[in-house]
Amino acid sequence: MNNKPEPPLESGLFKIPQSVLVVIHTPALEVLLIRRTDAGTWQSVTGSKDFEHEDWHSTAVREVQEETGIDALHVDCRLRDWGLENVYEIYPAWRWRYAPQVSHNTERVFGLCVPTAQAVQLHDKEHTAWQWLPWREAADTCFSASNAEAILMLPRCLS
Secondary structure, three states: OOOOOOOOOOOOOOOOOEEEEEEEEOOOOEEEEEEEOOOOOEEOEEEEOOOOOOOHHHHHHHHHHHHHOOOOOOOOOEEEEEEEEEEEEOOHHHHHHOOOOOOEEEEEEEEEEOOOOOOOOOOOOOEEEEEEEEHHHHHHHEOOHHHHHHHHHHHHHHO
Protein backbone atom coordinates (compact mmCIF):
# COMPACT_ATOMS: atom_id res chain seq x y z
CA MET A 1 0.00 0.00 0.00
CA ASN A 2 1.31 3.44 -0.86
CA ASN A 3 1.33 5.63 2.25
CA LYS A 4 2.99 8.54 0.48
CA PRO A 5 0.90 11.72 0.88
CA GLU A 6 -0.98 12.83 -2.20
CA PRO A 7 -1.36 16.48 -3.18
CA PRO A 8 -4.26 18.20 -1.38
CA LEU A 9 -7.68 18.03 -2.98
CA GLU A 10 -8.37 20.76 -5.53
CA SER A 11 -10.59 22.54 -3.02
CA GLY A 12 -7.80 22.37 -0.44
CA LEU A 13 -10.17 20.68 2.01
CA PHE A 14 -10.14 17.21 3.50
CA LYS A 15 -11.97 14.34 1.84
CA ILE A 16 -15.65 14.14 2.70
CA PRO A 17 -16.40 10.90 4.60
CA GLN A 18 -19.40 10.10 2.38
CA SER A 19 -18.88 7.89 -0.65
CA VAL A 20 -20.66 5.72 -3.17
CA LEU A 21 -20.14 2.09 -4.13
CA VAL A 22 -21.47 1.33 -7.61
CA VAL A 23 -21.78 -2.32 -8.65
CA ILE A 24 -21.66 -2.27 -12.45
CA HIS A 25 -23.20 -5.38 -13.99
CA THR A 26 -24.84 -6.84 -17.07
CA PRO A 27 -28.30 -8.44 -17.19
CA ALA A 28 -26.46 -11.81 -17.12
CA LEU A 29 -24.91 -10.75 -13.76
CA GLU A 30 -21.38 -10.29 -15.00
CA VAL A 31 -19.76 -7.73 -12.69
CA LEU A 32 -17.08 -5.20 -13.54
CA LEU A 33 -14.12 -5.05 -11.14
CA ILE A 34 -11.24 -2.59 -11.33
CA ARG A 35 -7.84 -2.96 -9.66
CA ARG A 36 -6.60 -0.13 -7.44
CA THR A 37 -3.21 1.35 -8.29
CA ASP A 38 -2.25 2.04 -4.68
CA ALA A 39 -3.18 -1.31 -3.12
CA GLY A 40 -3.49 -3.75 -6.04
CA THR A 41 -6.88 -4.91 -4.78
CA TRP A 42 -10.03 -5.45 -6.87
CA GLN A 43 -13.21 -3.46 -6.32
CA SER A 44 -16.30 -1.95 -7.86
CA VAL A 45 -16.42 1.78 -8.57
CA THR A 46 -16.13 3.83 -5.39
CA GLY A 47 -15.62 7.49 -4.66
CA SER A 48 -16.34 10.32 -2.29
CA LYS A 49 -18.62 13.28 -2.68
CA ASP A 50 -16.83 16.33 -4.09
CA PHE A 51 -18.78 18.69 -1.84
CA GLU A 52 -21.10 18.29 1.16
CA HIS A 53 -24.33 18.98 -0.72
CA GLU A 54 -23.60 16.80 -3.76
CA ASP A 55 -26.41 14.25 -3.86
CA TRP A 56 -25.70 10.51 -3.90
CA HIS A 57 -26.99 10.03 -7.45
CA SER A 58 -24.76 12.77 -8.87
CA THR A 59 -21.77 11.35 -7.02
CA ALA A 60 -22.45 7.88 -8.47
CA VAL A 61 -22.81 9.20 -12.04
CA ARG A 62 -19.61 11.25 -11.74
CA GLU A 63 -17.54 8.45 -10.20
CA VAL A 64 -18.64 5.90 -12.82
CA GLN A 65 -17.67 8.33 -15.59
CA GLU A 66 -14.33 9.24 -13.99
CA GLU A 67 -13.27 5.68 -13.19
CA THR A 68 -14.60 3.74 -16.20
CA GLY A 69 -15.71 6.17 -18.91
CA ILE A 70 -19.22 4.67 -18.78
CA ASP A 71 -22.09 7.16 -19.01
CA ALA A 72 -24.47 5.99 -16.28
CA LEU A 73 -27.17 8.27 -17.73
CA HIS A 74 -27.07 6.66 -21.19
CA VAL A 75 -30.48 5.44 -22.34
CA ASP A 76 -29.24 1.81 -22.38
CA CYS A 77 -28.00 1.96 -18.79
CA ARG A 78 -30.01 1.75 -15.59
CA LEU A 79 -28.61 3.29 -12.40
CA ARG A 80 -30.47 2.32 -9.24
CA ASP A 81 -29.98 3.54 -5.68
CA TRP A 82 -30.33 0.44 -3.53
CA GLY A 83 -31.23 2.55 -0.48
CA LEU A 84 -28.44 0.83 1.46
CA GLU A 85 -25.74 2.57 3.45
CA ASN A 86 -22.68 1.00 5.04
CA VAL A 87 -20.75 2.77 7.78
CA TYR A 88 -17.21 1.55 8.28
CA GLU A 89 -14.01 2.59 9.98
CA ILE A 90 -11.52 4.25 7.65
CA TYR A 91 -8.25 2.31 7.51
CA PRO A 92 -5.59 4.14 9.55
CA ALA A 93 -3.33 4.31 6.48
CA TRP A 94 -5.94 6.52 4.74
CA ARG A 95 -7.07 8.71 7.65
CA TRP A 96 -4.66 11.53 6.74
CA ARG A 97 -6.98 12.30 3.81
CA TYR A 98 -9.79 13.23 6.22
CA ALA A 99 -10.22 15.87 8.92
CA PRO A 100 -8.47 14.84 12.17
CA GLN A 101 -11.68 13.96 14.04
CA VAL A 102 -13.01 11.72 11.22
CA SER A 103 -12.70 7.96 11.72
CA HIS A 104 -15.70 6.53 9.82
CA ASN A 105 -17.13 6.76 6.29
CA THR A 106 -20.72 6.36 5.10
CA GLU A 107 -20.99 4.50 1.80
CA ARG A 108 -24.20 4.54 -0.29
CA VAL A 109 -24.71 1.52 -2.57
CA PHE A 110 -25.90 1.70 -6.19
CA GLY A 111 -26.25 -0.80 -9.00
CA LEU A 112 -25.65 0.10 -12.63
CA CYS A 113 -26.93 -2.30 -15.27
CA VAL A 114 -25.18 -1.96 -18.63
CA PRO A 115 -26.33 -3.87 -21.74
CA THR A 116 -23.16 -5.95 -22.19
CA ALA A 117 -19.70 -6.48 -20.75
CA GLN A 118 -17.64 -3.81 -22.47
CA ALA A 119 -14.15 -2.37 -22.51
CA VAL A 120 -13.73 0.53 -20.10
CA GLN A 121 -11.42 3.53 -19.90
CA LEU A 122 -9.66 3.52 -16.54
CA HIS A 123 -8.46 6.58 -14.68
CA ASP A 124 -4.80 5.50 -14.82
CA LYS A 125 -3.79 7.21 -11.58
CA GLU A 126 -6.41 5.21 -9.68
CA HIS A 127 -6.70 1.85 -11.44
CA THR A 128 -4.45 -0.47 -13.42
CA ALA A 129 -6.76 -3.16 -14.83
CA TRP A 130 -10.38 -4.19 -15.27
CA GLN A 131 -12.24 -7.47 -15.66
CA TRP A 132 -15.78 -8.76 -15.97
CA LEU A 133 -16.54 -11.76 -13.76
CA PRO A 134 -19.63 -13.83 -12.91
CA TRP A 135 -21.20 -12.29 -9.80
CA ARG A 136 -20.17 -14.96 -7.29
CA GLU A 137 -16.58 -14.95 -8.53
CA ALA A 138 -16.55 -11.16 -8.44
CA ALA A 139 -17.71 -11.20 -4.80
CA ASP A 140 -14.91 -13.63 -3.93
CA THR A 141 -12.35 -11.41 -5.70
CA CYS A 142 -13.20 -8.14 -3.91
CA PHE A 143 -10.98 -6.92 -1.09
CA SER A 144 -13.77 -4.98 0.64
CA ALA A 145 -16.34 -6.92 2.65
CA SER A 146 -19.05 -4.32 1.95
CA ASN A 147 -18.31 -4.56 -1.78
CA ALA A 148 -18.51 -8.38 -1.70
CA GLU A 149 -21.80 -8.21 0.24
CA ALA A 150 -23.27 -5.78 -2.29
CA ILE A 151 -22.35 -8.06 -5.18
CA LEU A 152 -23.90 -11.05 -3.39
CA MET A 153 -27.11 -9.00 -3.03
CA LEU A 154 -27.24 -8.33 -6.77
CA PRO A 155 -29.76 -11.07 -7.73
CA ARG A 156 -32.15 -9.95 -4.95
CA CYS A 157 -31.82 -6.28 -5.83
CA LEU A 158 -32.82 -6.97 -9.43
CA SER A 159 -35.93 -9.00 -8.63
